[in-house]
Amino acid sequence: MSEEAQELRNRQATFAKELHGDDVGSKTGLKALLSKNRDAQQEAVTKYLRHWDGKTDKEAEQRRLDDYNEATHSYYNVVTDFYEYGWGSSFHFSRFYKGESFTASVARHEHYLAYKAGIKAGDLVLDVGCGVGGPAREIARFTGANIIGLNNNDYQIAKAKHYAKKYNLADQLDFVKGDFMNMQFEPATFDKVYAIEATCHAPKLEGVYGEIYKVLKPGGTFAVYEWVMTDKYDENNPEHRKIAYEIELGDGIPKMFPAQVARDALKTVGFEILHDQDLTDSDDEVPWYYPLTGEWKYVQTLGDLATFFRTSFIGRKFTTTMVTLMEKVGVAPKGSRDVTLALEEAAVGLVAGGREKLFTPMMLFVARKPEDQSESKSKN
Numbered sequence: 001m002s003e004e005a006q007e008l009r010n011r012q013a014t015f016a017k018e019l020h021g022d023d024v025g026s027k028t029g030l031k032a033l034l035s036k037n038r039d040a041q042q043e044a045v046t047k048y049l050r051h052w053d054g055k056t057d058k059e060a061e062q063r064r065l066d067d068y069n070e071a072t073h074s075y076y077n078v079v080t081d082f083y084e085y086g087w088g089s090s091f092h093f094s095r096f097y098k099g100e101s102f103t104a105s106v107a108r109h110e111h112y113l114a115y116k117a118g119i120k121a122g123d124l125v126l127d128v129g130c131g132v133g134g135p136a137r138e139i140a141r142f143t144g145a146n147i148i149g150l151n152n153n154d155y156q157i158a159k160a161k162h163y164a165k166k167y168n169l170a171d172q173l174d175f176v177k178g179d180f181m182n183m184q185f186e187p188a189t190f191d192k193v194y195a196i197e198a199t200c201h202a203p204k205l206e207g208v209y210g211e212i213y214k215v216l217k218p219g220g221t222f223a224v225y226e227w228v229m230t231d232k233y234d235e236n237n238p239e240h241r242k243i244a245y246e247i248e249l250g251d252g253i254p255k256m257f258p259a260q261v262a263r264d265a266l267k268t269v270g271f272e273i274l275h276d277q278d279l280t281d282s283d284d285e286v287p288w289y290y291p292l293t294g295e296w297k298y299v300q301t302l303g304d305l306a307t308f309f310r311t312s313f314i315g316r317k318f319t320t321t322m323v324t325l326m327e328k329v330g331v332a333p334k335g336s337r338d339v340t341l342a343l344e345e346a347a348v349g350l351v352a353g354g355r356e357k358l359f360t361p362m363m364l365f366v367a368r369k370p371e372d373q374s375e376s377k378s379k380n
Protein backbone atom coordinates (compact mmCIF):
# COMPACT_ATOMS: atom_id res chain seq x y z
CA MET A 1 0.00 0.00 0.00
CA SER A 2 1.36 3.47 -0.85
CA GLU A 3 2.35 5.81 1.99
CA GLU A 4 -0.43 8.17 0.92
CA ALA A 5 -3.08 5.41 1.08
CA GLN A 6 -1.80 4.26 4.48
CA GLU A 7 -1.95 7.84 5.76
CA LEU A 8 -5.56 8.27 4.54
CA ARG A 9 -6.50 4.95 6.15
CA ASN A 10 -5.05 5.98 9.54
CA ARG A 11 -6.69 9.40 9.34
CA GLN A 12 -10.09 7.88 8.57
CA ALA A 13 -9.79 5.35 11.41
CA THR A 14 -8.87 8.06 13.95
CA PHE A 15 -11.70 10.30 12.74
CA ALA A 16 -14.24 7.45 12.93
CA LYS A 17 -13.29 6.78 16.57
CA GLU A 18 -13.61 10.47 17.39
CA LEU A 19 -16.99 10.75 15.64
CA HIS A 20 -18.72 7.55 16.71
CA GLY A 21 -16.84 6.64 19.89
CA ASP A 22 -15.74 3.13 20.88
CA ASP A 23 -19.09 1.55 21.63
CA VAL A 24 -20.78 1.04 18.26
CA GLY A 25 -22.86 -1.93 19.38
CA SER A 26 -25.29 -0.73 21.99
CA LYS A 27 -26.84 2.08 19.94
CA THR A 28 -28.35 2.11 16.46
CA GLY A 29 -30.39 4.52 14.37
CA LEU A 30 -31.39 7.87 15.84
CA LYS A 31 -30.12 6.86 19.29
CA ALA A 32 -26.65 6.45 17.81
CA LEU A 33 -26.99 9.80 16.02
CA LEU A 34 -27.60 11.57 19.31
CA SER A 35 -24.41 10.23 20.84
CA LYS A 36 -22.02 11.52 18.17
CA ASN A 37 -19.14 13.87 18.86
CA ARG A 38 -20.66 17.18 17.74
CA ASP A 39 -17.62 18.84 16.17
CA ALA A 40 -16.65 15.69 14.33
CA GLN A 41 -20.22 15.26 13.04
CA GLN A 42 -20.23 18.78 11.65
CA GLU A 43 -16.85 18.20 10.02
CA ALA A 44 -18.10 14.95 8.44
CA VAL A 45 -21.17 16.68 7.00
CA THR A 46 -19.05 19.54 5.63
CA LYS A 47 -16.58 17.08 4.11
CA TYR A 48 -19.39 15.26 2.36
CA LEU A 49 -21.44 18.23 1.21
CA ARG A 50 -18.53 20.40 0.00
CA HIS A 51 -18.61 18.63 -3.37
CA TRP A 52 -22.34 19.03 -3.81
CA ASP A 53 -22.66 22.65 -4.85
CA GLY A 54 -25.25 22.12 -7.57
CA LYS A 55 -22.61 22.11 -10.31
CA THR A 56 -22.67 19.40 -12.95
CA ASP A 57 -19.94 20.77 -15.22
CA LYS A 58 -16.92 18.59 -16.08
CA GLU A 59 -14.59 20.21 -13.50
CA ALA A 60 -17.08 19.77 -10.66
CA GLU A 61 -17.62 16.15 -11.71
CA GLN A 62 -13.87 15.57 -11.87
CA ARG A 63 -13.41 16.92 -8.32
CA ARG A 64 -16.02 14.46 -7.07
CA LEU A 65 -14.40 11.60 -8.97
CA ASP A 66 -10.92 12.47 -7.63
CA ASP A 67 -12.14 12.63 -4.03
CA TYR A 68 -14.34 9.50 -4.24
CA ASN A 69 -12.79 7.75 -1.23
CA GLU A 70 -13.06 10.60 1.28
CA ALA A 71 -16.43 11.75 -0.10
CA THR A 72 -17.97 8.27 0.23
CA HIS A 73 -16.35 7.66 3.59
CA SER A 74 -17.85 10.91 4.91
CA TYR A 75 -21.22 10.14 3.31
CA TYR A 76 -21.52 6.80 5.14
CA ASN A 77 -20.21 8.35 8.36
CA VAL A 78 -23.26 10.59 8.41
CA VAL A 79 -26.01 8.47 6.82
CA THR A 80 -25.44 5.03 8.38
CA ASP A 81 -27.55 5.75 11.48
CA PHE A 82 -30.38 7.12 9.31
CA TYR A 83 -30.22 4.10 7.02
CA GLU A 84 -30.44 1.69 9.96
CA TYR A 85 -33.29 3.67 11.50
CA GLY A 86 -35.31 3.87 8.28
CA TRP A 87 -34.38 0.75 6.32
CA GLY A 88 -32.66 -1.89 8.46
CA SER A 89 -29.22 -3.42 8.09
CA SER A 90 -29.30 -4.33 4.39
CA PHE A 91 -28.65 -1.14 2.47
CA HIS A 92 -30.25 -1.99 -0.86
CA PHE A 93 -33.51 -2.10 -2.80
CA SER A 94 -35.43 -5.21 -3.85
CA ARG A 95 -38.42 -6.26 -5.91
CA PHE A 96 -41.72 -6.95 -4.15
CA TYR A 97 -44.21 -9.71 -4.76
CA LYS A 98 -47.85 -9.38 -3.75
CA GLY A 99 -48.22 -10.28 -0.05
CA GLU A 100 -44.48 -10.32 0.56
CA SER A 101 -43.17 -8.39 3.56
CA PHE A 102 -40.35 -5.85 3.28
CA THR A 103 -37.85 -8.06 5.14
CA ALA A 104 -38.77 -11.17 3.13
CA SER A 105 -38.29 -9.23 -0.10
CA VAL A 106 -34.87 -7.94 0.99
CA ALA A 107 -33.73 -11.45 1.98
CA ARG A 108 -35.06 -13.00 -1.26
CA HIS A 109 -33.13 -10.43 -3.30
CA GLU A 110 -29.94 -11.47 -1.49
CA HIS A 111 -30.67 -15.20 -1.91
CA TYR A 112 -31.26 -14.67 -5.61
CA LEU A 113 -27.83 -13.07 -6.08
CA ALA A 114 -26.17 -15.86 -4.10
CA TYR A 115 -28.00 -18.41 -6.26
CA LYS A 116 -27.02 -16.68 -9.51
CA ALA A 117 -23.39 -16.50 -8.34
CA GLY A 118 -23.50 -20.24 -7.51
CA ILE A 119 -22.28 -19.68 -3.94
CA LYS A 120 -22.12 -22.93 -1.97
CA ALA A 121 -21.06 -24.24 1.43
CA GLY A 122 -17.32 -23.95 2.01
CA ASP A 123 -16.73 -21.32 -0.72
CA LEU A 124 -14.57 -18.34 0.18
CA VAL A 125 -16.56 -15.32 -0.95
CA LEU A 126 -15.85 -11.59 -1.10
CA ASP A 127 -18.65 -9.05 -0.45
CA VAL A 128 -17.50 -5.82 -2.09
CA GLY A 129 -18.79 -2.74 -0.21
CA CYS A 130 -20.46 -4.79 2.52
CA GLY A 131 -22.24 -2.06 4.53
CA VAL A 132 -22.98 -3.19 8.09
CA GLY A 133 -23.08 -6.81 6.90
CA GLY A 134 -26.83 -7.43 6.49
CA PRO A 135 -26.48 -9.29 3.15
CA ALA A 136 -23.32 -11.14 4.25
CA ARG A 137 -25.12 -12.52 7.32
CA GLU A 138 -28.10 -13.62 5.25
CA ILE A 139 -25.99 -15.18 2.48
CA ALA A 140 -23.74 -16.95 5.01
CA ARG A 141 -26.81 -18.54 6.62
CA PHE A 142 -28.42 -19.33 3.27
CA THR A 143 -25.38 -20.97 1.64
CA GLY A 144 -22.96 -22.02 4.40
CA ALA A 145 -20.16 -20.08 2.66
CA ASN A 146 -17.39 -18.13 4.39
CA ILE A 147 -17.61 -14.46 3.54
CA ILE A 148 -15.19 -11.56 3.85
CA GLY A 149 -16.79 -8.13 3.66
CA LEU A 150 -14.69 -5.30 2.25
CA ASN A 151 -15.56 -1.73 3.14
CA ASN A 152 -13.76 1.62 3.35
CA ASN A 153 -15.95 2.85 6.22
CA ASP A 154 -14.59 2.10 9.71
CA TYR A 155 -17.91 2.68 11.49
CA GLN A 156 -19.75 0.19 9.29
CA ILE A 157 -16.98 -2.41 9.70
CA ALA A 158 -17.15 -2.10 13.49
CA LYS A 159 -20.93 -2.54 13.31
CA ALA A 160 -20.70 -5.50 10.93
CA LYS A 161 -18.24 -7.22 13.30
CA HIS A 162 -20.48 -6.52 16.26
CA TYR A 163 -23.56 -8.03 14.54
CA ALA A 164 -21.59 -11.09 13.32
CA LYS A 165 -20.68 -11.89 16.95
CA LYS A 166 -24.14 -11.07 18.24
CA TYR A 167 -25.78 -13.47 15.76
CA ASN A 168 -23.18 -16.26 16.22
CA LEU A 169 -21.81 -15.91 12.72
CA ALA A 170 -18.28 -14.82 13.59
CA ASP A 171 -16.85 -18.18 12.40
CA GLN A 172 -18.21 -17.66 8.89
CA LEU A 173 -17.77 -13.91 8.55
CA ASP A 174 -14.95 -11.40 8.63
CA PHE A 175 -14.95 -7.71 7.74
CA VAL A 176 -11.91 -5.77 6.58
CA LYS A 177 -11.15 -2.16 5.82
CA GLY A 178 -10.04 -1.38 2.30
CA ASP A 179 -10.67 0.59 -0.87
CA PHE A 180 -12.25 -1.56 -3.56
CA MET A 181 -10.26 0.40 -6.17
CA ASN A 182 -7.03 -0.94 -4.66
CA MET A 183 -7.56 -4.30 -2.98
CA GLN A 184 -4.93 -5.78 -0.71
CA PHE A 185 -5.90 -9.46 -1.15
CA GLU A 186 -3.59 -11.88 -2.95
CA PRO A 187 -4.57 -12.49 -6.59
CA ALA A 188 -6.89 -15.50 -7.16
CA THR A 189 -8.04 -15.69 -3.51
CA PHE A 190 -11.84 -15.99 -3.81
CA ASP A 191 -14.15 -18.65 -5.28
CA LYS A 192 -16.97 -16.11 -5.76
CA VAL A 193 -17.38 -12.35 -5.44
CA TYR A 194 -20.58 -10.37 -5.14
CA ALA A 195 -21.42 -6.67 -4.78
CA ILE A 196 -24.78 -5.17 -3.87
CA GLU A 197 -25.42 -1.52 -4.74
CA ALA A 198 -21.85 -0.54 -3.83
CA THR A 199 -19.62 -0.42 -6.91
CA CYS A 200 -21.55 2.63 -8.19
CA HIS A 201 -19.40 4.60 -5.70
CA ALA A 202 -16.35 3.87 -7.89
CA PRO A 203 -14.92 6.76 -9.90
CA LYS A 204 -14.28 4.31 -12.77
CA LEU A 205 -15.96 0.91 -13.13
CA GLU A 206 -12.95 -0.69 -14.85
CA GLY A 207 -11.01 0.11 -11.65
CA VAL A 208 -13.24 -1.83 -9.25
CA TYR A 209 -14.14 -4.60 -11.73
CA GLY A 210 -10.43 -5.03 -12.55
CA GLU A 211 -9.65 -5.50 -8.85
CA ILE A 212 -12.48 -8.03 -8.52
CA TYR A 213 -11.18 -9.91 -11.57
CA LYS A 214 -7.70 -10.00 -10.00
CA VAL A 215 -8.79 -11.46 -6.64
CA LEU A 216 -11.18 -14.06 -8.16
CA LYS A 217 -9.87 -17.55 -8.86
CA PRO A 218 -9.88 -18.54 -12.55
CA GLY A 219 -13.31 -19.99 -13.32
CA GLY A 220 -14.81 -17.97 -10.43
CA THR A 221 -18.02 -15.97 -10.65
CA PHE A 222 -18.80 -12.33 -9.92
CA ALA A 223 -22.44 -11.29 -9.44
CA VAL A 224 -23.49 -7.68 -8.99
CA TYR A 225 -26.59 -5.55 -8.53
CA GLU A 226 -25.32 -2.39 -10.21
CA TRP A 227 -26.79 1.13 -10.00
CA VAL A 228 -26.90 2.51 -13.53
CA MET A 229 -28.78 4.92 -15.76
CA THR A 230 -30.81 3.01 -18.36
CA ASP A 231 -30.72 3.36 -22.15
CA LYS A 232 -33.63 5.84 -21.86
CA TYR A 233 -31.36 8.30 -20.02
CA ASP A 234 -30.05 11.23 -22.05
CA GLU A 235 -27.19 13.10 -20.37
CA ASN A 236 -27.99 16.19 -22.48
CA ASN A 237 -31.60 16.36 -21.30
CA PRO A 238 -31.65 18.82 -18.33
CA GLU A 239 -34.59 16.99 -16.67
CA HIS A 240 -32.74 13.70 -16.87
CA ARG A 241 -29.47 15.23 -15.64
CA LYS A 242 -31.33 16.80 -12.68
CA ILE A 243 -32.61 13.38 -11.62
CA ALA A 244 -29.14 11.82 -11.97
CA TYR A 245 -27.65 14.69 -9.93
CA GLU A 246 -30.20 14.21 -7.13
CA ILE A 247 -29.25 10.55 -7.01
CA GLU A 248 -25.53 11.42 -6.98
CA LEU A 249 -25.87 14.06 -4.27
CA GLY A 250 -28.25 12.17 -2.00
CA ASP A 251 -26.47 8.85 -2.32
CA GLY A 252 -22.82 9.94 -2.24
CA ILE A 253 -22.05 8.83 -5.79
CA PRO A 254 -19.38 10.74 -7.74
CA LYS A 255 -21.00 10.00 -11.12
CA MET A 256 -23.85 7.78 -12.28
CA PHE A 257 -22.84 5.78 -15.34
CA PRO A 258 -25.06 4.27 -18.07
CA ALA A 259 -25.61 0.48 -18.15
CA GLN A 260 -23.50 0.18 -21.28
CA VAL A 261 -20.47 1.64 -19.46
CA ALA A 262 -20.78 -1.10 -16.82
CA ARG A 263 -21.19 -3.83 -19.45
CA ASP A 264 -18.17 -2.60 -21.42
CA ALA A 265 -16.08 -2.27 -18.25
CA LEU A 266 -16.76 -5.91 -17.30
CA LYS A 267 -15.65 -7.07 -20.74
CA THR A 268 -12.63 -4.77 -20.86
CA VAL A 269 -11.15 -6.21 -17.67
CA GLY A 270 -11.59 -9.76 -19.02
CA PHE A 271 -14.94 -11.04 -17.72
CA GLU A 272 -17.27 -13.17 -19.77
CA ILE A 273 -20.85 -11.98 -19.11
CA LEU A 274 -23.20 -14.89 -18.37
CA HIS A 275 -26.31 -12.94 -17.37
CA ASP A 276 -27.26 -9.34 -18.09
CA GLN A 277 -30.70 -8.20 -16.92
CA ASP A 278 -32.33 -5.10 -15.50
CA LEU A 279 -34.58 -6.61 -12.82
CA THR A 280 -36.79 -3.49 -12.78
CA ASP A 281 -37.61 -4.08 -16.44
CA SER A 282 -40.62 -6.21 -15.52
CA ASP A 283 -44.34 -5.74 -14.96
CA ASP A 284 -44.16 -6.01 -11.17
CA GLU A 285 -47.43 -4.86 -9.57
CA VAL A 286 -45.55 -3.36 -6.64
CA PRO A 287 -42.75 -1.05 -7.77
CA TRP A 288 -39.27 -1.44 -6.19
CA TYR A 289 -39.26 2.23 -5.08
CA TYR A 290 -42.66 2.12 -3.37
CA PRO A 291 -41.35 2.53 0.23
CA LEU A 292 -40.08 5.98 -0.78
CA THR A 293 -43.44 7.10 -2.14
CA GLY A 294 -46.48 7.90 -0.04
CA GLU A 295 -48.59 5.20 -1.68
CA TRP A 296 -50.15 3.24 1.16
CA LYS A 297 -51.94 0.95 -1.31
CA TYR A 298 -48.67 -0.88 -1.92
CA VAL A 299 -47.98 -1.77 1.72
CA GLN A 300 -48.10 -5.57 1.77
CA THR A 301 -48.24 -6.54 5.44
CA LEU A 302 -49.24 -4.90 8.72
CA GLY A 303 -45.68 -5.40 9.97
CA ASP A 304 -44.43 -3.14 7.17
CA LEU A 305 -46.40 -0.12 8.40
CA ALA A 306 -43.63 1.09 10.75
CA THR A 307 -40.98 0.85 8.02
CA PHE A 308 -43.28 2.48 5.48
CA PHE A 309 -44.01 5.36 7.83
CA ARG A 310 -40.30 6.12 8.23
CA THR A 311 -39.49 5.83 4.53
CA SER A 312 -42.53 7.58 3.07
CA PHE A 313 -42.72 11.29 2.25
CA ILE A 314 -44.69 12.10 5.44
CA GLY A 315 -42.38 10.02 7.63
CA ARG A 316 -39.31 11.70 6.16
CA LYS A 317 -40.83 15.14 6.78
CA PHE A 318 -41.50 14.06 10.36
CA THR A 319 -37.87 12.90 10.78
CA THR A 320 -36.49 16.13 9.27
CA THR A 321 -38.70 18.23 11.56
CA MET A 322 -37.71 16.27 14.66
CA VAL A 323 -34.01 16.35 13.77
CA THR A 324 -34.19 20.10 13.02
CA LEU A 325 -35.72 20.75 16.44
CA MET A 326 -33.22 18.49 18.18
CA GLU A 327 -30.37 20.26 16.40
CA LYS A 328 -31.79 23.68 17.40
CA VAL A 329 -31.94 22.77 21.09
CA GLY A 330 -28.51 21.15 20.91
CA VAL A 331 -29.58 17.53 21.40
CA ALA A 332 -28.66 16.42 17.87
CA PRO A 333 -25.24 17.39 16.46
CA LYS A 334 -24.99 20.28 14.00
CA GLY A 335 -25.33 19.21 10.37
CA SER A 336 -27.86 16.45 11.14
CA ARG A 337 -30.63 18.43 9.45
CA ASP A 338 -28.50 18.89 6.30
CA VAL A 339 -28.11 15.13 6.16
CA THR A 340 -31.88 14.60 6.24
CA LEU A 341 -32.25 17.17 3.44
CA ALA A 342 -29.65 15.39 1.30
CA LEU A 343 -31.44 12.08 1.92
CA GLU A 344 -34.68 13.75 0.85
CA GLU A 345 -33.05 14.64 -2.49
CA ALA A 346 -31.98 11.02 -2.78
CA ALA A 347 -35.53 9.80 -2.24
CA VAL A 348 -36.99 12.29 -4.75
CA GLY A 349 -34.37 11.48 -7.41
CA LEU A 350 -34.69 7.72 -6.93
CA VAL A 351 -38.48 7.73 -7.21
CA ALA A 352 -38.39 10.03 -10.27
CA GLY A 353 -35.65 7.90 -11.86
CA GLY A 354 -37.67 4.75 -11.10
CA ARG A 355 -40.98 6.07 -12.38
CA GLU A 356 -39.42 7.39 -15.60
CA LYS A 357 -37.37 4.19 -15.98
CA LEU A 358 -34.22 6.29 -16.34
CA PHE A 359 -32.49 4.56 -13.44
CA THR A 360 -32.22 1.06 -12.01
CA PRO A 361 -30.65 -0.07 -8.72
CA MET A 362 -30.68 -3.71 -9.82
CA MET A 363 -28.89 -4.15 -13.09
CA LEU A 364 -27.90 -7.76 -12.57
CA PHE A 365 -24.66 -8.91 -14.16
CA VAL A 366 -23.27 -12.37 -13.58
CA ALA A 367 -19.78 -12.64 -14.99
CA ARG A 368 -17.13 -15.34 -15.09
CA LYS A 369 -13.37 -15.11 -14.95
CA PRO A 370 -12.27 -17.60 -17.63
CA GLU A 371 -10.04 -20.54 -16.65
CA ASP A 372 -7.69 -19.47 -19.41
CA GLN A 373 -7.47 -15.70 -19.21
CA SER A 374 -5.49 -15.08 -22.39
CA GLU A 375 -8.47 -16.55 -24.27
CA SER A 376 -11.04 -14.14 -22.81
CA LYS A 377 -9.02 -10.95 -23.34
CA SER A 378 -8.66 -11.78 -27.01
CA LYS A 379 -12.42 -12.60 -27.31
CA ASN A 380 -13.64 -9.31 -25.77
Ligand SMILES: CC(C)=CCC[C@@H](C)[C@H]1CC[C@H]2C3=C(CC[C@]12C)[C@@]1(C)CC[C@H](O)C[C@@H]1CC3
Binds near residue numbers: 091197311
Ligand atom coordinates in the same frame (compact mmCIF):
# COMPACT_ATOMS: atom_id res chain seq x y z
C1 LIG B 1 -26.45 4.67 -1.80
C2 LIG B 1 -26.65 3.36 -2.41
C3 LIG B 1 -25.77 3.02 -3.54
C4 LIG B 1 -27.59 2.47 -1.98
C5 LIG B 1 -28.51 2.66 -0.85
C6 LIG B 1 -29.95 2.33 -1.24
C7 LIG B 1 -30.99 2.57 -0.13
C8 LIG B 1 -30.81 1.58 1.00
C9 LIG B 1 -31.00 4.04 0.39
C10 LIG B 1 -31.13 5.05 -0.76
C11 LIG B 1 -31.86 6.27 -0.18
C12 LIG B 1 -31.98 5.99 1.30
C13 LIG B 1 -32.96 6.69 2.18
C14 LIG B 1 -33.28 6.12 3.41
C15 LIG B 1 -32.88 4.72 3.76
C16 LIG B 1 -31.87 4.08 2.83
C17 LIG B 1 -32.12 4.46 1.36
C18 LIG B 1 -33.48 3.98 0.90
C19 LIG B 1 -34.20 6.85 4.38
C20 LIG B 1 -35.60 6.30 4.22
C21 LIG B 1 -33.73 6.66 5.85
C22 LIG B 1 -34.55 7.46 6.85
C23 LIG B 1 -34.49 8.94 6.49
O1 LIG B 1 -35.28 9.69 7.38
C24 LIG B 1 -35.00 9.18 5.07
C25 LIG B 1 -34.14 8.38 4.10
C26 LIG B 1 -34.45 8.67 2.64
C27 LIG B 1 -33.42 8.03 1.73
Ligand SMILES: C[S@@+](CC[C@H](N)C(=O)[O-])C[C@H]1O[C@@H](n2cnc3c(N)ncnc32)[C@H](O)[C@@H]1O
Binds near residue numbers: 090
Ligand atom coordinates in the same frame (compact mmCIF):
# COMPACT_ATOMS: atom_id res chain seq x y z
C1 LIG C 1 -25.33 1.30 -0.34
S1 LIG C 1 -24.12 0.57 0.62
C2 LIG C 1 -24.44 -1.15 0.28
C3 LIG C 1 -23.92 -2.00 1.39
C4 LIG C 1 -24.21 -3.50 1.28
N1 LIG C 1 -23.78 -4.02 0.01
C5 LIG C 1 -25.67 -3.75 1.52
O1 LIG C 1 -26.36 -4.05 0.52
O2 LIG C 1 -26.10 -3.65 2.66
C6 LIG C 1 -22.59 0.84 -0.27
C7 LIG C 1 -21.36 0.33 0.47
O3 LIG C 1 -20.18 0.48 -0.34
C8 LIG C 1 -19.10 0.88 0.49
N2 LIG C 1 -18.08 1.56 -0.32
C9 LIG C 1 -18.23 2.69 -1.04
N3 LIG C 1 -17.06 3.04 -1.62
C10 LIG C 1 -16.15 2.09 -1.27
C11 LIG C 1 -14.77 1.90 -1.57
N4 LIG C 1 -14.09 2.76 -2.31
N5 LIG C 1 -14.16 0.81 -1.06
C12 LIG C 1 -14.84 -0.08 -0.26
N6 LIG C 1 -16.15 0.07 0.06
C13 LIG C 1 -16.80 1.14 -0.44
C14 LIG C 1 -19.78 1.83 1.49
O4 LIG C 1 -18.99 2.08 2.62
C15 LIG C 1 -21.05 1.06 1.78
O5 LIG C 1 -20.82 0.11 2.77
